Amino acid sequence: MIVGEVIGNVWATRKESTLSGLKFMVVRYKDPVAPENIKSFVAVDCVGAGTGEQVLVVTGSSARMAIQIEGAPVDAAIVGIVDEVQVISE
Template identity: 50%
Template structure:
């Protein structure tokens, strides 16, 4: 699981049927301070997040499928939460 910021969305007119009704978003991993931390990934949105929001992302295949409400959905990453704030001390 990691923190990320939604930086874009993808439009796919042809896609796996299990993705129907789900948004595909581009997510930039971020540190708790909000700094970019790694390469951006594509994640299936299961919570209705939007551009600029900080989100919680799972990257385990089985967890991603469960978050989508689908058994064995072909997903590497899924957004499972929208972060309201982080209480963190360095």
């Protein structure tokens, strides 16, 4: 799983038919150990996340399982909204 922050939305009026009705969000990786990491990606939202929220994201076959649409071309899905992250450093 990946911890990220929702930083925006993606609208696509023309897309593959199995993607119809899905909500797309732009997610920035959040690395609690190396916070300067600023890569971002698009994920399907399964939980109603909003801009500014920290989220849990799954990728690969787990993402396709999360949206429950056989054969959908999805490789990242938001599956949780994070309340808190606690990292204990040595």
